[in-house]
Amino acid sequence: MGHAASPSGFRYIGAKRRTKEDPRFVTGRGRYAADVALPGLKHVALVASPHASARIVSIRTDAARALRGIHYVLTGEEFCATTDSLPIGVDAPKVRRWSLAHERVRYAGEWVAAVVADSRALAEDAAELVEVEYEPLPPILDPEQAMVDGSPLVHPAYGSNVILHRNFVWGPVDDQFAAADHQLEFRAVWSRSATVPIETFAVVGQWNPGTEILDIWASIQMPKFPDQTANALRLPGNAVRVHYDIDVGGSYGVKRGLKHTVLVGYLAKRLGMPVRLVEDRLENMRGGDMHGPDRLFDMKVAFDRDGTIRALKIRAVDNVGAYAGRAPFQLGKPVSAICGPYLIPAIAYEPVAVLTNKTPQEAVRGFGQAPTNFALERTMDRVAQFLNMDRVALRKTNLIRKEQFPYTIPSGSTYDSGDYHTVLDKALAAIDYPALQRRRDAARQAGRLAGIGIATCLEPSGGNSAFEPLLNSKNQTTTWMDSCLVRVDLSGSITGIMGTSSSGQGHETLVSTVIGEILERDPMDIRVVHADSLNALPSNSPVGSRMAIMLGGAAAGAARKIKDALIAIAAHNFECAKEDIAYRDGNASLKGVPEKVLTWGQLVEIAHRKFHAMPPDIEPGLQAKFVWEVPTGGGLPTPDGRIQIYPCYAFEAHIVYVEIDPATAAPTIKQYICGHDCGVMINPDIVHGMTYGGIAHGIGAALYEKFTYDDNGQLTSGTFMDYLIPSALEVPPIRIVDHCTPSPLTTFGQKGSGEAGYLGAPAAVANAVNDALALLGVELNELPLSHLAIFETLCKTTLNKRAPNKRPT
Amino acid sequence: MTETLYGISAEVNGTVRAGQVVARTSLVDWLREHLHLTGTHVGCEHGVCGACSVMFDGEPVRSCLMYAVQANGHRVTTVEGLQRPDGQLSVLQDSFCETHALQCGYCTPGMLIAAQALLDANPRPTEHEIREAISGNLCRCTGYQQIVEAIALAAQRMGEDAT
Ligand code: FES
Ligand code: FES
Numbered sequence: 001m002g003h004a005a006s007p008s009g010f011r012y013i014g015a016k017r018r019t020k021e022d023p024r025f026v027t028g029r030g031r032y033a034a035d036v037a038l039p040g041l042k043h044v045a046l047v048a049s050p051h052a053s054a055r056i057v058s059i060r061t062d063a064a065r066a067l068r069g070i071h072y073v074l075t076g077e078e079f080c081a082t083t084d085s086l087p088i089g090v091d092a093p094k095v096r097r098w099s100l101a102h103e104r105v106r107y108a109g110e111w112v113a114a115v116v117a118d119s120r121a122l123a124e125d126a127a128e129l130v131e132v133e134y135e136p137l138p139p140i141l142d143p144e145q146a147m148v149d150g151s152p153l154v155h156p157a158y159g160s161n162v163i164l165h166r167n168f169v170w171g172p173v174d175d176q177f178a179a180a181d182h183q184l185e186f187r188a189v190w191s192r193s194a195t196v197p198i199e200t201f202a203v204v205g206q207w208n209p210g211t212e213i214l215d216i217w218a219s220i221q222m223p224k225f226p227d228q229t230a231n232a233l234r235l236p237g238n239a240v241r242v243h244y245d246i247d248v249g250g251s252y253g254v255k256r257g258l259k260h261t262v263l264v265g266y267l268a269k270r271l272g273m274p275v276r277l278v279e280d281r282l283e284n285m286r287g288g289d290m291h292g293p294d295r296l297f298d299m300k301v302a303f304d305r306d307g308t309i310r311a312l313k314i315r316a317v318d319n320v321g322a323y324a325g326r327a328p329f330q331l332g333k334p335v336s337a338i339c340g341p342y343l344i345p346a347i348a349y350e351p352v353a354v355l356t357n358k359t360p361q362e363a364v365r366g367f368g369q370a371p372t373n374f375a376l377e378r379t380m381d382r383v384a385q386f387l388n389m390d391r392v393a394l395r396k397t398n399l400i401r402k403e404q405f406p407y408t409i410p411s412g413s414t415y416d417s418g419d420y421h422t423v424l425d426k427a428l429a430a431i432d433y434p435a436l437q438r439r440r441d442a443a444r445q446a447g448r449l450a451g452i453g454i455a456t457c458l459e460p461s462g463g464n465s466a467f468e469p470l471l472n473s474k475n476q477t478t479t480w481m482d483s484c485l486v487r488v489d490l491s492g493s494i495t496g497i498m499g500t501s502s503s504g505q506g507h508e509t510l511v512s513t514v515i516g517e518i519l520e521r522d523p524m525d526i527r528v529v530h531a532d533s534l535n536a537l538p539s540n541s542p543v544g545s546r547m548a549i550m551l552g553g554a555a556a557g558a559a560r561k562i563k564d565a566l567i568a569i570a571a572h573n574f575e576c577a578k579e580d581i582a583y584r585d586g587n588a589s590l591k592g593v594p595e596k597v598l599t600w601g602q603l604v605e606i607a608h609r610k611f612h613a614m615p616p617d618i619e620p621g622l623q624a625k626f627v628w629e630v631p632t633g634g635g636l637p638t639p640d641g642r643i644q645i646y647p648c649y650a651f652e653a654h655i656v657y658v659e660i661d662p663a664t665a666a667p668t669i670k671q672y673i674c675g676h677d678c679g680v681m682i683n684p685d686i687v688h689g690m691t692y693g694g695i696a697h698g699i700g701a702a703l704y705e706k707f708t709y710d711d712n713g714q715l716t717s718g719t720f721m722d723y724l725i726p727s728a729l730e731v732p733p734i735r736i737v738d739h740c741t742p743s744p745l746t747t748f749g750q751k752g753s754g755e756a757g758y759l760g761a762p763a764a765v766a767n768a769v770n771d772a773l774a775l776l777g778v779e780l781n782e783l784p785l786s787h788l789a790i791f792e793t794l795c796k797t798t799l800n801k802r803a804p805n806k807r808p809t
Numbered sequence: 810m811t812e813t814l815y816g817i818s819a820e821v822n823g824t825v826r827a828g829q830v831v832a833r834t835s836l837v838d839w840l841r842e843h844l845h846l847t848g849t850h851v852g853c854e855h856g857v858c859g860a861c862s863v864m865f866d867g868e869p870v871r872s873c874l875m876y877a878v879q880a881n882g883h884r885v886t887t888v889e890g891l892q893r894p895d896g897q898l899s900v901l902q903d904s905f906c907e908t909h910a911l912q913c914g915y916c917t918p919g920m921l922i923a924a925q926a927l928l929d930a931n932p933r934p935t936e937h938e939i940r941e942a943i944s945g946n947l948c949r950c951t952g953y954q955q956i957v958e959a960i961a962l963a964a965q966r967m968g969e970d971a972t
Contacts, residue, residue, distance in 0.1 A: 018906055025914025026902040026921065028848020028888035035847035068811070121833060198852040198860055198949050199915045249850065249915030250949050281853045504913030504950050685909035685955070692952030693912065720857035720947070728940040728953040757952075 012513050012523050013682050013748055019509040020528065021502075030247040033202035033219045034278045041204070042071055044264065044277040045123030047113040047130045048287050049105035052139035052357040052713025053152065056103055056132060059113060064126040069118040072271055073130060074263075076102030076112065083266060084232050086258055089326040091472045094158040095355070097323040099263035105134070106154055106322035107357050108714050109286030111259075116267055116275060139357040139713040143296070143319040146354050154322055154355040163320065164328045164353035164471060168335070168641045170410035171346030176311035180302035184386055188378050189782035190371035190762075192294035192319070193705040195364050195697065196725060197503075199249025200279035201257040201288055205268035213534075214265050216242045221251035221503050223465075223480075223540040225258065226533040232262040233269070240265070244530035248503030252697070252758075253363040253543065254290035255503060258325070285718040291707055292364030293330050294319040297375035301382075307389050307397045311346040312339065314375065318368075320353045320361050327361035328353035330368030332467025333544075336413045336645035337369060337458040340376045341420050342398040347410050351471075357713045365697065366459075366755045367544060370762055373457040377763035378781060381454075381770065391767075392428065395456050396421060406744075412642025413460075414632070415649040416743045416751075418677065423739045424456055424653040427675030430737045431655050436671065440657065440771075449660035449775060453768025456653045457760035459678070460646035461752020463544025464630040467645055470637045478634050481627050482550035483537035486515055486558040488622035490608045492601050494521060496528040496555055499536035505754060506686040507547055511555045513682055517748075518559035520585045521600075538627055545752025548682055549648060549743075550628060556747040557626030565618050566603045572615035573598060573606070631745040648743045648751040650678035654695075654764035660772050665791035667703060667769055669732045674760070677739040679751035688736055691756040696731040698761025702769075704730070706784050817881040821846070822890030830877045837861045839877035840887060848888040848918045852947070859946030862919035863887050869926040888918035891925065900970070901925055901963040910959035912950035919946050924960045932971075933964055 024030055061073040076098065085096040101110050113130050117123035140152045146161040154161055177183060203218040214235065216226075220242070230240040248255055260277055268275040279288050300313040316334075320327045331351035338347055384394040399420040400407050408414045436452060443450035468475045485497040496511040508528035516523035531537065540546070563583060570588030571578045574596060582591045586600035598606075606613045607622045614620055630647055637643040653675035660667045674695060681687045704724040708717045717723040742749025762783060769785045776797045780789060812831040819826060821844060828843050835854075840846045840863070852860035854873045861873040864886035891899050898906065901924055911917045920943060927934055927942035934942065939960045940953070948956065 019909055021914070022906040022909060022911060023898065025911055025917050026888075026898065026905045027892060028846070028918050030848075030914045032847075032850070032915070034851070035841075037842075037845060037847075121831075196949065197913070197915070198858055198947055199850065199913070200852075248913060250913040252949070281855065504911075506912070686912075689909050689912055689951055689955055692954040693948075693950045694952070696952030697949065719855055720853050721855070725947050725949065727944040727947060728957065729944045731953050733936070733957075734952060734954055 010517060011520065012516050014680060014684065016685065017683060019506050019683065019686065020512055021506055021508050032199060032247050032249050033204060033217050036204045036217045038204065038206060038274040041274045041276055042116050042118065043120040043123050044267065044275060045115045045120060045127040046111045046283060047127045047132065048283070049101065049108060049110045049112050051105055051134050051136050052108045053137040054105050054134035055137060056101065056105060056112065057135050058133045060131040061113065063129040063131070064115060067122065067126045067129065069122040070115065070126045071273065072116040072267065073126070074100065074114045074267060076100035079266065083262060084234060086232055086262070086325065087228055088324055089468065089472065090164045090324060090328050091474055092158055092163050092324065095155045095163060095324055099259040107359050109359060110322070111287055114263055114267065116271060141356050141358060141709060141713055143317050143354040143356055146356050154357060161355045162352060163324050163355050164331065164351065166351055166471065168349045168411065170642065173311045173313060173346040173348045176346045177302040180310045181304045182386065183300060183302045184382060185298065185300040186382060186781060188297040188299060188375045190293055190295045190374055191783050192291050192707040193701050194290050194292040195252035195254050196723065197250030197252065197255065200281060200284040201255060201260055202278040203257055203261045203264045204274065204276045205264040206274040207269040207272065209272065212239055214240050214269060216240060216261060216265065217246050218242065218257060218261055219246065219248045219255050220257065220501055221248055221255040221541055221543065222258065223543060228258055229261050229265060233265050238534060240533065242533040244499065244501040244532060244536065246501055248501055251503035252365040253367065256362050259289065281720070282718045285723060286359060286715045289360040290362045291321065291359050292361060293368055293371050295371045299375055299379050301379050303383050305387065307383070307387055307394045309342060309344050309383065309398050312344055313348040315350040317352045317354060319356050319358060321356060321358040323360040324353065324355065325360065326363060329467050329471060330363065332471045333367040333460065333645065334369050334372035335411045335467060335470065336460045337649065338411045339409050340373060341400055341456055341458050341651060343400050345410060358709060359715065363543065365694065365758050369460060370698065370759050373455070373759050374763040374766060374783065377455040377457065377767060381767050391454050395424065395454065399456065412638065413644050413646065416647060416745050417741045418649060418651050419739065419741045420456065420651050423651055423675040423677045426737045426739055427653040427655050427673050430735065431671065431673040436657055443659055444775065447662065449662055449772040451658050451768045451771030453656045453658065453764040453766065453771060454654065455760040455764035455767060457763060459545060459650040459652060459752065459755050459759045461545035461650055462549045462630055462647040463540065463546030464633045464646055466633065466635065466643050470641060470643050476636065478636060480540050480630050480633060482539050482546070482554050483625060483627040484511060484551060484554035484558045485537055485623065485625040486555070486562050488562060488604055490604065492604045494519065494526045496526060497531050497537070498528065498551060499531055499539035500541045501530055502542065505542055505547060506683060507542070507551060509683050509686060510548060510552055514552050514555040515559040518556055519563055537625060542754065544646065545754040547754070548750045549746050549752055550630065552682060552750060553747045554626050554628045557628055558624045561624035561626060562622055565607065565622060568615050568618050569603050569606050570598045573613055647745050648679070650751045650753060650756065652676050652756060652760045654760040656764045656768045658765065658768040658772055660790060665794050666787050667785070667790060669699065669765065672732050672734045673737065674734065674757060675737045675739060676756060677741050678753040678756060679743045680740060680749040682750055687753045690753055691736055692734055694755060694757025695734055695761045696726055698758045699731055699765055700726045701783060702762040702765035703784050703786060815878050817878055819880040819882065820884045822886055832876065832878060834877040835873055836875040836877050836880055837872035840872060846887050846889050850915055850918060859919040859923060860916050862922040862946065864922060864926065869922050888921055891921055900966050901928065904959040904963035904966065908955045908959040908962060910951065910956040916946060916948040920948065920956055927960065928964055928967065932967060936961065
């Protein structure tokens with residue numbers, strides 16, 4: 001599928017248009033999983049481990065069972081014997097995991113028992129009466145410590161805490177290091193944070209013994225969710241029906257409550273009652289298993305005195321927590337853009353995933369790319385500082401040039417298109433960079449700490465998880481398709497059907513816009529529905545910034561089939577070749593004879609009622625399905641670990657200005673601009689909205705958010721009082737400067753944008769704070785650069801400064 | 810253990826609603842679970858996120874921090890009560906749609922309540938006043954930008970209507 005030459009040639013795509021979804025949300029008519037009220041609904045409360053590591057000696061449930069209104073108390077003993085363990089991504093089958101712990105708990109907050117009652121309050125009362133006797137074991141929390149022989153093992157049966165460890169070398173790394181004028185090395189730390197949607201995870205399950213179907217309503221954003229639920233419950237796939245018409249209250253990667261759903265499915269079937277589990281906030285933060293990467297980067301860079309980067313060595317150690325689903329793969333996606341937007345010919349990459357007694361991780365927006373971009377951009381600033389070179393000039397020296405696309409990076413992915421220099425220049429012009437520098441310098445003169453941060457980053461998009469076979473040779477997944485079905489009913493109304501749920505990305509707007517574009521019908525009149533998983537089409541869900549590309553491409557493909565059928569019907573009735581038909585606004589006429597026309601209504605009627613007027617090779621009824629494989633997908637890695645992962649690469653150039661109050665150490669973002677090129681935007685308001693949101697989230701990761709633990713492995717930031725999500729006062733007004741370099745690989749030239757903003761904001765903000773601190777000769781490379789961390793740094797430097805003046809005592 | 814039931818009656822979105830609750834039932838649970846007004850959302854249940862905001866006698870409150878019995882004899886407005894009497898979107902709701910001030914919609918009911926309370930008290934807020942007024946409502950999707958734009962647009966439109 002080629003893209004149209006000019007984005008401006010579209011009728012609906014790219015125009016400012018209201019979304020289809022917003023009206024139902026502003027009237028309170030969204031339907032979220034917690035809103036599903038079924039007659040006789042029962043409620044689940046959980047008993048969670050207070051210990052980070054312990055042996056379960058005994059569980060007594062009689063007191064809990066004796067309460068009125070209590071229907072069941074389930075423990076791991078029964079559950080693990082009757083269900084299968086949840087899937088694991090890397091090749092470590094002995095790291096097994098169920099929804100409920102059995103014999104051993106491996107993190108504080110891990111679920112030990114589940115209580116079902118008439119109300120959530122009663123279930124919580126009973127949960128408090130479940131008596132669990134533990135034998136505490138020493139926890140291991142530090143990943144580097146956990147790698148040392150003799151450290152406590154999180155999964156003794158597995159025999160090590162290292163669950164993934166690879167060494168990739170792409171290109172002549174050692175030669176480049178030997179030949180380079182300079183090299184430097186440093187450590188950058190990305191602390192554990194997450195997307196933390198305002199809606200916690202919720203799931204409702206109902207088993208129908210008559211049909212033998214388990215119905216699931218869940219706030220889910222997850223590929224292969226129905227299949228994995230069925231597998232764990234030892235049910236055939238067609239016995240689980242996931243209702244994808246549930247609105248999801250934010251996800252950005254993490255809404256993957258497989259363990260919640262398997263538990264609820266089990267209870268619903270076991271009890272023959274509809275059952276609901278809604279996490280409370282502490283359960284979500286502690287035991288919801290939705291933390292993001294927790295990563296140490298040891299960076300080594302080789303470069304010449306003119307600023308040319310020759311090679312990188314990256315060691316990334318991620319603390320994945322107590323169990324591992326797909327989380328270690330978050331070290332894999334960055335292989336897709338391991339050199340960022342730069343011409344770096346040789347790279348060594350050593351990803352290590354380590355088990356500890358922290359909460360398990362889940363996929364977080366960008367799937368490991370944002371931490372990698374942070375480490376890369378800190379590296380660029382360090383090199384610039386070392387060479388005393390302007391940071392913009394250094395980046396421009398190394399950015400891939402427009403004429404070099406398509407450009408294949410050392411690790412095997414080919415970047416589809418881009419014009420990085422132009423996007424950076426547009427951002428610099430829009431913020432008036434010389435004026436910004438003057439503003440910073442004036443602030444410094446006035447005694448304030450002020451800094452400018454720049455980050456030029458990539459957003460790989462099109463969600464193709466080819467990192468799976470790269471990191472697990474037993475996994476041969478090479479398709480990551482998505483699909484759409486378009487039907488035109490007898491009244492001539494169009495319906496687009498998709499096979500997954502949405503969590504705010506505006507897929508109904510996307511699909512209707514694309515179908516409207518192809519069929520030349522008003523998108524506002526096109527309905528889009530989410531089929532349930534038994535009616536649904538193959539989908540891999542909205543992960544990896546893929547839906548504009550994949551669902552958009554599938555919707556276009558299906559709509560084109562409808563259009564072809566309409567043209568064929570007209571050609572048959574006019575007894576002419578299909579090429580002689582002119583299609584306009586849904587009507588088909590004989591070229592050059594405009595009065596010879598079959599209108600939309602007439603064509604639809606032929607397709608639905610008049611078989612005698614149908615061409616012989618066209619099915620009656622107007623319905624078409626299109627399943628699209630990821631463009632460039634389908635390949636397995638080479639023996640030396642090169643692989644095309646994502647198809648499309650969007651680019652973002654962030655420029656941010658920060659001032660730090662010298663008295664309180666509070667950082668304030670005063671100006672923020674983001675140059676952004678994600679190809680053709682299907683709905684600019686949606687793209688901009690996700691980019692603003694991604695930047696806000698990135699500001700959180702850079703300055704405020706961290707899942708902190710004490711030495712015993714207790715999460716100490718389990719509420720919104722101590723896990724700080726930026727409010728409208730911390731997030732500044734943001735200006736986005738658009739640029740459009742169409743992708744040659746997609747239907748309309750679009751690229752993904754669901755992770756936009758977040759992939760560059762933490763790097764840019766960290767660079768700005770460090771530019772401010774550079775005046776004092778100090779550097780902070782551990783996120784978040786919290787108010788406290790800055791304060792402590794300022795105190796130390798002030799003390800150091802004062803030290804020589806101190807009188808000897 | 811049997812809990813005592815208390816009878817309550819409150820004017821909810823212009824209609825008197827009565828019911829029986831146990832003392833520990835929160836206002837948000839009464840609205841959502843008993844009255845099936847699920848437009849009001851729950852994000853934290855500890856008073857920080859603002860997703861549960863409703864109008865209580867015309868003032869915005871966090872319904873997760875109140876007991877249902879406290880609403881006895883009072884007036885509550887939820888997002889379901891923000892539309893115009895003829896069922897059309899209010900100026901504020903329409904402005905949210907115009908600027909795409911939401912994505913997943915989860916924080917939106919609380920945001921609308923906070924914004925409506927601001928505009929009731931201050932019809933011409935500055936950008937900073939808008940940010941301050943919604944700073945007790947967390948949104949994880951939008952970065953607030955299009956929400957601020959929506960509220961400014963609503964203020965402008967209401968001002969035009971008034972003149
Ligand atoms: S749910 Fe009430 S403030 Fe968060
Ligand atoms: S729109 Fe999703 S949290 Fe605000």
